[in-house]
Structures are given as C-alpha cells and as structure tokens.
Amino acid sequence: MKREAIVANELTLGYDEKVVIDQLDLEIPTGEITVFIGGNGCGKSTLLRSLARLLKPQAGTIILEGKSIHKQSTKDVAKQLAILPQGPEAPEGLTVMQLVKQGRFPYQGLFSQWTKKDEEKVQNALKATHLTELADRPVDSLSGGQRQRAWIAMTLAQDTDIILLDEPTTYLDMTHQIEILDLLFELNETENRTIVMVLHDLNLACRYAHHIIAIQDQGIYAQGKPEDVISCELVRDVFKMECQVTADPLFGTPLCIPHGRGRCIVKQEVDSFGPYKALS
Amino acid sequence: MTLLTEVWSVGRVQDVVVGLRLPRVIIGILAGGALAVAGVLLQTITKNPLASASTLGMNAGAHLFVIGSIVFFPATLGSYPFLVAFLGAATAAILVMMLVGKAMEPVRVALTGMVVALLFSSITGSLQLIFENETNGLFLWGAGTLVQLDWSGVQFATGLIMLGVVVALLNARSLDVLTLGEDVATSLGQPVTRVKGFAWVSAILLAATTVSVVGPIGFVGLIAPHLVRMMGIKGHRAILIHSFLWGAILLIVADILARWIQPGQEIPVGAMTALIGGPWLMYLAYKTGRKHSRRQTKLGGNVVAAPFSLLVAGSVALALGVFLLSVSYGAGSFFSLQDWMDKAYLSPFVWQFRVPRIITAFVVGMLLAMCGVLLQGVLRNPLADPTVLGITSGGGAGAMVFLVIFPAASIQLLPFAAMVGATLSIAIILLVTWRSNWEPILLALMGVAVSAVGSAIIQIMVVKAKMGVAPALAWLAGSTYAKSWSELQIVFFMAVITIPLGWLLIRKLDLLAFGDDVSTGLGMNVGRTRLMAIALGVAMGAASVSVVGTIGFIGLLAPHAVRRLVGVEHRRLIPLSLLVGGILLVAADLVGRFILAPKEIPAGLVVAVLGTPYILYLLRKT
Numbered sequence: 001m002k003r004e005a006i007v008a009n010e011l012t013l014g015y016d017e018k019v020v021i022d023q024l025d026l027e028i029p030t031g032e033i034t035v036f037i038g039g040n041g042c043g044k045s046t047l048l049r050s051l052a053r054l055l056k057p058q059a060g061t062i063i064l065e066g067k068s069i070h071k072q073s074t075k076d077v078a079k080q081l082a083i084l085p086q087g088p089e090a091p092e093g094l095t096v097m098q099l100v101k102q103g104r105f106p107y108q109g110l111f112s113q114w115t116k117k118d119e120e121k122v123q124n125a126l127k128a129t130h131l132t133e134l135a136d137r138p139v140d141s142l143s144g145g146q147r148q149r150a151w152i153a154m155t156l157a158q159d160t161d162i163i164l165l166d167e168p169t170t171y172l173d174m175t176h177q178i179e180i181l182d183l184l185f186e187l188n189e190t191e192n193r194t195i196v197m198v199l200h201d202l203n204l205a206c207r208y209a210h211h212i213i214a215i216q217d218q219g220i221y222a223q224g225k226p227e228d229v230i231s232c233e234l235v236r237d238v239f240k241m242e243c244q245v246t247a248d249p250l251f252g253t254p255l256c257i258p259h260g261r262g263r264c265i266v267k268q269e270v271d272s273f274g275p276y277k278a279l280s
Numbered sequence: 281m282t283l284l285t286e287v288w289s290v291g292r293v294q295d296v297v298v299g300l301r302l303p304r305v306i307i308g309i310l311a312g313g314a315l316a317v318a319g320v321l322l323q324t325i326t327k328n329p330l331a332s333a334s335t336l337g338m339n340a341g342a343h344l345f346v347i348g349s350i351v352f353f354p355a356t357l358g359s360y361p362f363l364v365a366f367l368g369a370a371t372a373a374i375l376v377m378m379l380v381g382k383a384m385e386p387v388r389v390a391l392t393g394m395v396v397a398l399l400f401s402s403i404t405g406s407l408q409l410i411f412e413n414e415t416n417g418l419f420l421w422g423a424g425t426l427v428q429l430d431w432s433g434v435q436f437a438t439g440l441i442m443l444g445v446v447v448a449l450l451n452a453r454s455l456d457v458l459t460l461g462e463d464v465a466t467s468l469g470q471p472v473t474r475v476k477g478f479a480w481v482s483a484i485l486l487a488a489t490t491v492s493v494v495g496p497i498g499f500v501g502l503i504a505p506h507l508v509r510m511m512g513i514k515g516h517r518a519i520l521i522h523s524f525l526w527g528a529i530l531l532i533v534a535d536i537l538a539r540w541i542q543p544g545q546e547i548p549v550g551a552m553t554a555l556i557g558g559p560w561l562m563y564l565a566y567k568t569g570r571k572h573s574r575r576q577t578k579l580g581g582n583v584v585a586a587p588f589s590l591l592v593a594g595s596v597a598l599a600l601g602v603f604l605l606s607v608s609y610g611a612g613s614f615f616s617l618q619d620w621m622d623k624a625y626l627s628p629f630v631w632q633f634r635v636p637r638i639i640t641a642f643v644v645g646m647l648l649a650m651c652g653v654l655l656q657g658v659l660r661n662p663l664a665d666p667t668v669l670g671i672t673s674g675g676g677a678g679a680m681v682f683l684v685i686f687p688a689a690s691i692q693l694l695p696f697a698a699m700v701g702a703t704l705s706i707a708i709i710l711l712v713t714w715r716s717n718w719e720p721i722l723l724a725l726m727g728v729a730v731s732a733v734g735s736a737i738i739q740i741m742v743v744k745a746k747m748g749v750a751p752a753l754a755w756l757a758g759s760t761y762a763k764s765w766s767e768l769q770i771v772f773f774m775a776v777i778t779i780p781l782g783w784l785l786i787r788k789l790d791l792l793a794f795g796d797d798v799s800t801g802l803g804m805n806v807g808r809t810r811l812m813a814i815a816l817g818v819a820m821g822a823a824s825v826s827v828v829g830t831i832g833f834i835g836l837l838a839p840h841a842v843r844r845l846v847g848v849e850h851r852r853l854i855p856l857s858l859l860v861g862g863i864l865l866v867a868a869d870l871v872g873r874f875i876l877a878p879k880e881i882p883a884g885l886v887v888a889v890l891g892t893p894y895i896l897y898l899l900r901k902t
Binding site: 049052053054073074075076077078079082083084085088089090091092093094098102103105106108110155158 | 784787790791793794795796797798800801802803804805847848849
C-alpha cells in the first residue's frame with residue numbers, strides 16, 4: 001500500500017500582494033524521486049519552500065504524514081522532513097563534522113547529551129556521502145561538489161524519510177552535477193527515501209525522476225512519469241520554447257533538443273528527427 | 281531701494297539682521313545645499329541609498345581632525361580649519377572604502393560607516409574631556425550649528441561650495457552613465473576611475489567645507505536626495521540642482537525649529553536634523569533591507585589548534601593578574617609587597633571604593649561581551665554590538681531625559697531611567713521589524729537609525745539642561761568612576777540571571793549561523809529564538825549602560841578576539857568571551873586611572889581608543 005508523503009490542498013502562495021501559486025492541489029508519492037520543473041520565476045522554488053514550511057501559505061493546507069504541517073511543532077516536522085535550501089552558506093572555519101552534527105538538532109533537548117545514536121547517524125551520513133576522510137576539513141576549503149555533499153550529509157544526519165532540495169546542482173560543473181544526482185538516486189534506491197527537488201536541467205530531471213511535475217501559470221501544467229509527460233507541447237507551453245523530444249541514447253529517457261539557431265553540420269531538416277517514443 | 285537705504289541708515293537694530301541673521305540664513309542655504317549635493321554624489325558612486333557624508337563617517341572624521349589640530353597644533357593647523365577638516369573627511373572616506381571592499385554592499389557600507397563614525401567620535405570625545413579648556417568653545421560647533429557672528433564664514437564657504445557644486449554638475453552626465461554599473465560605463469567608453477575620483481573629491485570638499493564652518497550636520501545629505509528622487513526627478517543634472525534647493529530648505533527649517541523649541545538658547549541644528557532624519561533613515565533602511573534581505577552575512581572564525589582548556593586557564597590567570605594589579609594601584613602608586621602583607625586591600629578606603637569598582641568593571645565587561653555574542657549570533661553580523669542596536673544611545677537618552685525632567689530626583693534612579701530608554705529603543709526596533717520575522721539586516725539598519733535619534737536626543741538634552749558639558753560627556757563616555765557595592769549588586773544580580781539563561785541558548789545560537797532556511801529546516805523556531813536572544817542581550821546591555829554609562833566596543837572586541845581563537849561554536853565562545861570582556865574592562869579602567877593620574881580618563885574611552893586598531897583590522901577582515 002502506497003501512501004502520499006506530502007499532500008497539498010488548495011495551496012495559495014505568494015509574497016505580499018503577488019500571488020505565485022494559486023489554489024494548487026498536489027501529492028508527493030512516497031519512496032520516489034519527484035522533480036519540479038518550470039521556467040524561471042514560475043514558483044517551483046516557492047512551492048518547495050512552502051512544502052518545507054519555510055514559507056507560510058496564504059491559503060490552503062499541507063499535510064505531512066496525515067497531519068497538517070503547520071499544526072505540528074517545527075521540531076517534529078524536522079524529524080520527518082529535511083530541506084536543503086538553495087546555496088546555503090556555512091560559517092567560516094566550520095568543519096564538515098561540525099556541520100553534519102547540526103543535523104541532529106531536532107533530536108536534542110535543552111540538556112540532553114550527545115548519544116551513541118547521534119554519533120552513528122552522523123558517521124553513516126558521512127559514509128553515504130563519501131566524506132569520512134574529509135570530516136575535519138573546513139567546509140569553505142572544499143570544492144563545490146564536496147561542499148554540496150557535506151550539506152546533503154547534514155540533511156541525512158537529520159534521519160528523515162523525506163528530503164527536499166532546492167536546485168542542488170546549481171553552480172556545479174557537469175561532473176559534480178551527476179555526482180550529486182547519483183548520490184540522491186542511490187539514497188532513494190537503497191534507503192527508500194522520498195526525494196523532492198527542483199532541477200533546472202530538464203534532461204537530467206527526466207533521467208532521475210520517477211515523477212515529474214511541471215509548474216506553469218500558478219498551477220500544475222502536467223505531472224506523471226517523465227516518459228508519459230514530456231512532449232514538444234509541454235516544453236512549448238511551460239518553457240516557451242520549440243524543441244524536439246527524442247530518447248536518450250544511453251537511458252532511453254526523454255531527451256529534449258531545443259530548436260533555435262546555431263551551426264548545423266548534418267544535412268537534415270530539424271523536423272525530421274521524428275516523434276519521441278518511450279523505450280520500454 | 282529707498283526703503284532699504286532708509287532703514288539701513290535709521291536703525292542699528294537692522295545690524296542684527298544683516299550682521300547675524302542674514303549670514304546665518306545664507307550659511308544655512310549653502311551648507312544644506314552642499315550636504316545634499318555631497319549626498320547625491322556619494323549615493324551614486326557607492327551605489328548605496330544610505331550613503332551620505334554623515335553615514336560614511338566623513339563628518340566625524342573632519343570633526344576629529346579639527347579638534348585634534350586645535351589641541352595639538354593650536355598655532356599652526358588650528359588656523360586652517362578647512363584644510364584640516366578636508367584631511368579628516370578624506371581619511372574617513374578612504375578608511376570606509378578600504379574596509380568595505382569593492383562590492384560596496386549597502387548594508388555593509390552603512391554599518392562600516394557607522395562604526396568608523398563611532399570610533400572617530402569617541403576619540404573626539406576623549407580629546408574634549410582631557411583637554412577641556414582648549415576645546416571648551418567647540419561643543420556647540422561640534423554638534424552642528426548655524427550661528428554666525430559675521431560674514432566671514434559665508435565669504436569663506438561660498439567659493440569652495442560653488443566649486444564643488446560646479447564640478448558635480450559638470451560630471452552629471454557621466455554620473456548618469458555610472459548608474460548603469462561600472463562595467464557598462466567602461467564599455468561605453470567612460471573613464472570610470474576619473475569620474476569617480478572627481479565625484480569623491482567634490483563630495484569630500486563639500487562635506488569638509490560645511491564641517492569647518494557649521495560643524496558636523498547629519499541627515500540632510502540623506503534626506504534631500506531621496507525627496508528629490510521620490511518626486512520623480514530623473515537625471516543627475518536635475519537631481520543635483522533640486523537636491524541643493526531641498527537641502528537648503530531642510531536645514532533652514534530645522535534651524536528655525538531648533539530656535540523655536542528653545543527660544544533664546546542654541547540647540548544644535550545638527551541634533552535637530554538627526555531627530556527629523558532618524559525616522560526617515562528608518563524608512564529608507566526598511567526599504568533597502570527588504571531589497572537586500574536575501575543576502576546573508578556570515579560570521580567568521582578561525583579554528584586554531586590552541587587547546588580550549590589552556591586558553592581558559594590562561595584567561596583566568598590573566599584576569600586574576602589584572603585584578604590584583606588594579607586593586608593595588610591607587611593615588612599614583614602601586615602596593616608594595618609590604619602593603620600586601622599588611623592586608624592593605626582591606627583598608628576601608630580600598631575596600632569601599634576600589635574593590636567594588638573593579639568588580640563592577642569585571643562584571644560589566646562580562647555582560648557586555650555576552651551581549652555582543654548574543655547580538656552577533658542573532659544578527660549574523662560580526663559588527664553587531666549593543667551600540668549598533670541602539671541600546672547604548674537609547675539608554676543614554678533615557679538617562680538624559682530623566683535628568684532634565686526631574687532635576688531634583690535622586691541619582692540612584694538614573695540606572696532605571698537608562699534601562700527604560702534602552703528597552704524603549706529596542707522595542708521600537710523589534711516592532712518595526714516584526715513582520716520580517718526579525719530579519720538580521722533590517723534589525724541592524726533600524727538600530728543605526730534609532731541610535732542616531734538617541735544621540736540627537738542626548739545632544740538636545742545636554743543643551744536644554746544647561747548641563748556642565750564635562751560631567752555629561754564623562755557619563756556618556758562610560759565611566760567606572762566611583763562605583764559602589766550597591767551598583768555592583770545591580771549588575772551582579774543581572775549577570776547571575778542572564779548568563780546562565782544565555783548558556784541554554786548555545787545550540788540554537790550555533791544553528792542561527794546557518795541562515796533562516798537551514799535552521800527552520802532543522803526544526804528551530806527562528807523568530808522565537810531571535811526574540812529570546814535579543815531580549816537577553818538587551819537586558820544585559822541595558823543593565824551595563826545603566827550602571828556605567830555608554831561603554832561601547834567591548835561587545836564587539838571580546839567575542840571577535842575569541843572567535844579567532846576557538847571558532848564559532850558557542851559552548852567555547854561564551855565562557856572565553858566572558859573572561860576576555862571582564863579583563864578588557866578592568867584593564868581599561870586601570871589604564872584610565874594610570875595614564876593621566878591623578879586625572880581619570882573614562883574606561884569607555886580607553887576601550888575605544890585602545891581597541892581602535894583592532895577594530896579597524898577586524899573591519900578589514902570581515
């Protein structure tokens with residue numbers, strides 16, 4: 001039996017007067033990787049932040065594990081759901097170990113001591129992110145990819161079933177993007193964690209996501225498996241761009257090739273690539 | 281025309297108008313206009329809506345240099361106030377620029393400018409105290425006044441101000457291009473460095489000229505350009521001309537208000553403009569803060585390998601040493617070994633006066649350091665201390681108002697008045713920033729604005745109370761002089777309650793450093809934590825202010841020095857900061873008693889002066 005990890009009902013979000021998301025209903029499937037896509041400023045990050053109770057909705061409810069997220073204490077929420085905001089910054093000189101340890105905050109009371117279980121969770125998080133050797137290095141001395149792994153390790157130490165990430169691959173080069181996404185994929189595969197993230201790269205989203213949600217015009221344009229959802233029409237409507245959708249030669253997942261101008265070195269009309277067919 | 285000549289020849293009464301009032305109005309027009317034009321220039325070249333001659337510390341720099349030259353070189357430099365003021369303003373401008381770095385981030389510029397201004401004015405204050413006779417006539421000027429005795433000021437200022445304004449106007453079009461950004465301006469073929477150089481020089485020229493004639497007057501340069509921009513006037517040529525006019529109007533109106541509040545007595549017009557301008561700065565700060573609120577500042581710290589226990593042991597030893605040294609010094613000499621053997625420290629004089637004073641200094645030092653730790657943690661800003669959040673000036677204003685309204689009341693009640701003032705100013709700040717969940721940057725900017733208002737109230741009250749300037753200055757400068765066991769009780773009580781409460785917050789303070797999103801994600805109630813930490817910090821700061829007056833910088837110095845040694849974790853930061861804070865203030869008190877004995881220099885000034893190099897270094901690093 002599969003339950004929804006997070007459910008949103010008639011969610012309206014915005015800043016001051018400006019409405020960004022209007023009366024949106026949403027279900028995040030448990031144990032899967034869900035990715036929000038959409039153009040710049042469409043509200044996908046806003047939506048993610050509200051699911052993590054970083055932003056209070058103007059109207060509507062968010063249900064986490066059967067209970068309204070704003071009716072639970074923020075510490076209880078932190079035991080079920082972790083969020084990695086976009087571009088987080090650590091205090092100067094802080095070591096990886098000190099950073100990851102902060103992930104145990106929701107489990108600690110005013111006077112409680114550091115327990116064996118805390119230590120174990122921190123060590124596991126370091127191991128899963130391959131940072132055990134770097135544990136004593138200051139975070140700001142690490143490379144971009146390592147630094148992002150350290151932050152992910154902190155959310156892992158939080159020991160939650162759900163992890164939300166706001167554009168975890170921004171500012172990373174291609175190698176490190178794949179490294180981070182592989183890590184998240186592995187966490188989903190081996191530990192069955194529910195992962196929700198915002199990604200800019202449509203093709204990588206299609207490769208890693210079980211469930212893709214396209215945001216457009218203050219609501220959901222389409223959702224489902226990438227191979228069912230991604231089409232020329234979707235890209236045209238959501239990203240305002242003409243493209244060709246084909247199959248990724250390695251993975252078979254949808255691959256979006258934008259139209260536009262540029263050097264052409266094959267004698268072929270752009271239209272003749274043929275429509276995309278999902279490979280089963 | 282005939283009327284004028286007739287009136288001229290008939291009444292000597294008109295001489296007052298021509299000789300005193302007319303030059304006063306004209307110097308007001310010139311000074312107001314000059315400050316406004318300087319404000320426009322500075323705002324454009326620093327891309328910062330909060331820039332002006334006063335917020336960048338230029339007024340304070342000029343003020344310090346003039347006072348310094350009168351004290352140290354009365355014969356030579358003292359007769360060229362303009363040159364000296366120019367040097368001072370330029371020094372301050374260069375200092376702020378060096379400290380802020382190329383990015384010129386508005387909030388950073390505002391905070392750095394304020395700290396530089398604070399530094400300069402505390403040195404000025406100490407000079408005024410130590411050389412009371414030499415600087416006696418300069419108090420009114422030092423607060424900014426349009427009083428003119430003849431036409432010489434006008435004659436002197438007109439040429440220089442016109443020069444500055446003309447240079448600004450000639451550069452108007454270049455400044456328009458510059459607003460698109462330096463990269464764009466360069467690619468459009470503009471010699472950016474030269475344009476900025478011209479703008480800086482004319483801004484400094486205008487600021488220095490006004491300071492040397494009418495003293496440091498704040499806020500005109502901030503308000504006038506904004507009024508003009510709000511009216512929708514575009515293009516620098518028009519903005520400059522309109523700002524000149526509005527600056528003139530503002531300053532004249534403030535001057536009239538000042539004379540109207542207290543007829544027959546001179547309330548410094550600079551205090552008036554600050555009183556009017558403070559709320560305006562709050563409004564501006566609110567807007568700027570909202571725009572930049574997504575940027576996060578960071579707290580820095582080194583992780584040095586020095587073992588923590590060794591550091592604590594060393595500090596305890598140092599504290600004891602300073603303590604004993606301080607107890608043994610008095611009336612120009614130290615205890616001899618024989619005195620110690622004779623238990624001279626138990627003599628009634630030492631026991632009644634010296635010992636409580638020293639312990640008070642230590643406890644206040646601890647409170648101020650802890651206050652700094654809390655506020656820096658909350659504001660995520662290494663420059664935060666009780667001064668920045670307006671606690672010190674709020675407390676000072678509270679005490680001054682109390683002294684004026686109840687001149688007969690017991691001096692014992694002064695601490696409570698100070699506490700009310702401090703609480704009131706922080707309450708205003710918290711209420712205004714409530715909707716933003718106490719966003720750090722907004723808090724800091726509001727603090728700057730509120731403390732400006734607080735200092736203005738202090739200045740007005742000093743004049744209104746006809747207070748002998750020196751005692752008022754001494755209290756404001758922060759003095760540990762003549763603290764008794766009963767005053768020690770207040771701070772001791774406060775320390776026993778608040779320091780353990782602060783200790784309970786350590787984990788949350790650690791977490792605050794990661795920014796709102798991360799700490800909320802980890803299950804912390806960010807708003808509530810901030811509120812608790814600020815409330816604690818204010819209680820500590822207010823208690824200190826109420827007992828020893830406005831001692832700044834310890835809250836800035838102690839946590840910083842310690843953070844370099846033990847890193848950012850609060851469980852190490854707090855105990856060591858407490859010790860260092862206590863040591864600093866006891867040592868400052870000792871130095872203040874020692875240097876000019878039998879005269880005493882207030883400990884607050886010693887801290888400010890001795891701490892200056894370190895603070896400058898620190899501003900550079902952060």
